[in-house]
Amino acid sequence: MTAVNRKIVLASRPEPDATLDNFRLEEGPVPTAAPGQVVARNLYLSLDPYMRGRMSAAKSYSAPVEIGGTMIGGAVARVESSTVPGFAPGDIVESMAFGWQDYAALAPQDLRKVDPDLAPISTALGILGMPGMTAYFGLLETARPKAGDTVVVSAASGAVGGTVSQLARIAGCRVVGIAGGADKCRYVTETLGADVCLDYRAEENLQAALAEACPNGIDVYFDNVGGEITDAVFQNLAMRARVIVCGTISHYAHGGAYSGPSLLRPILVSRAQVTGFLVFDWKHRYPEGAERIARWLKSGDLVYKEDVVDGLENAPEAFLGLLTGKNFGKLVVKVAD
């Protein structure tokens, strides 16, 4: 076991594109557990699009990472030492407050126990974690599709989008995914069971392709990307469409400030309802979501895909790939065995 704690800090802010130079690997002492704390060893680090928002100084859900501060991020970890009743060495925990590092000292309110018998522990970062909860509460509780609705999902092969695609299928909807590349599209239709998947890289006119794939218009759009894909979708909304704004990852390629045609007119004409969604608002109901998803995993109705990168030192490069859609499945970094 290493005697040092490696951590990846934010060296500088993207201007405007995120690059490897924005990150720096540092080494420091392994923390010890102060009273009321648990020290845990990172096993799997989660890489997620929201982290890009924290790298910039602009207003977002919460404060940006400070220059020189450890990159924020969730992890599945093993308890090494504990002064907290109920957490013992060897326990597997998940924490959103872990950070891109080997070890962290954490308060119990930032810890969630993971049952290793339920599913592989890395799923606590994926389909049984934040992305799965995002799909569950964003689609089923917020968009509330009804059977027969046409549901369009962007980033349809991703951690969130892949689960949304399947939940929409389970809910009796016509599912039209949007993804980048033939491999991802094949996965969305053949493995996830979507009716159609449009490859936005290959389509010359995505708006026309959506019109063809959704002859009765789009009742629900679960948006993980924003940008030009979203512009094309909004031109095909059905009356009383519901749009979940869950992520805007494509905007970062425009320096975080994408400009495009105003979406107000299609919202008005379709009497659409567009809702910003953040999964943390549903924290109090995670157990319900996880229980249902675990049931569908067990029955085989839901499947998931992971993209596992080895080694904490490779997290920055893997993260940059995530921003341009290079990963295929939920991206996690295997930090230790």
Add this chain to the structure above:
Amino acid sequence: MTAVNRKIVLASRPEPDATLDNFRLEEGPVPTAAPGQVVARNLYLSLDPYMRGRMSAAKSYSAPVEIGGTMIGGAVARVESSTVPGFAPGDIVESMAFGWQDYAALAPQDLRKVDPDLAPISTALGILGMPGMTAYFGLLETARPKAGDTVVVSAASGAVGGTVSQLARIAGCRVVGIAGGADKCRYVTETLGADVCLDYRAEENLQAALAEACPNGIDVYFDNVGGEITDAVFQNLAMRARVIVCGTISHYAHGGAYSGPSLLRPILVSRAQVTGFLVFDWKHRYPEGAERIARWLKSGDLVYKEDVVDGLENAPEAFLGLLTGKNFGKLVVKVAD
């Protein structure tokens, strides 16, 4: 009484700005009432922003006006002849299907009787008509502000915005209007009772002015204009803000296709809910809205302002003024005594 029916037809489509050349005055015979029809004489013609949408061929709520077709529009009219039981010569009626003309033959389903004892009959086009219903159902039923909310209204001195401002005040909200010019702003605060009114023509930085006027953020935004004003508002949304997209009149100055910074990110960060609103969806509940508004008119809690232009031939010029905010109050054309 004139023996001819004057009508204003759409001569050409705006490319991209609407001009006087897009309209043409024609004369034809006065229609006669076929079985099941009423012929009525136009007294007041309503001019409203939505008409601009019908001049273009682009997708909107309903089909565009054909080239050579009579401009669509609501009017208050007097029944001249009738083959429909319940409608007798001399009755005052309101019809959204009237058009920019002296006379129209109308089916009873397109007619609503107006009680001349309730209020001046022209109010059937304003605070007791479509604009008033828009304010009532858009604000109170769709945005559903609660006492203490900060409500921002664009075009706050207009037919819809002026009523929204007052309804928000009645509902116990902090009301911040946005209007063009010192006179309109004075009217919004002094007569309509808004707490603040920002003059978007005078403010160098509307976003900063809104931040100052709304220190706790904007809980409800009732948007009648779109464009840059809306962009500034979205940067000041409070958590769980509700936005009613009611009109996008400013987009017509951009050829109908305004481009600007994506609003997805503020929607996401604020977990806002943005809803397209069209008053016709609430037609079945107009009597309820009109009854409540009439009560507030009687008590003096609600006031209204009309901008009356004389003569059907002046409708095109008055309408172009409406698109650039030259009118002050609900714009109606007095067609006959």
